[in-house]
Amino acid sequence: MRIKCDKKGFSLIEMIVVCVIVAILAAVSIPLYLGYINNQRWSTVNNLAQTGAAAANAYVRRTGADPTLAQLNLFYDSTSYTVAVDQANDKVTVTDKNKTSITKSVGY
Secondary structure (H helix, E strand, O other), X not given: OOOOOXXXXXXXXXXXXXXXXXXXXXXXXXXXXXXXXXHHHHHHHHHHHHHHHHHHHHHHHHHOOOOOHHHHOOOOOOOOEEEEEEOOOOEEEEEEOOOOOOEEEEEO
């Protein structure tokens, strides 16, 4: 008596080929994604520093005194960024709190 065998599913070779393709796609896309995220963080830090310097410059022109951070009325995510006003050097410094620790100082 012979048992009928219907082949269903994938062979081991087919599964290995799929895994290799997925690994190649991951190897290409992950560095691109991380570069995109790093560029986004740099842009955010740069924009926040430029905005802070412009606000500080306007405050100095309006009042003649150096501003504090509270007087600049900057709206930012304080869990992700640190903003400081250096009154001695007339600079606004923004630091990203993530692993990259991107820092940008802009004079006003």
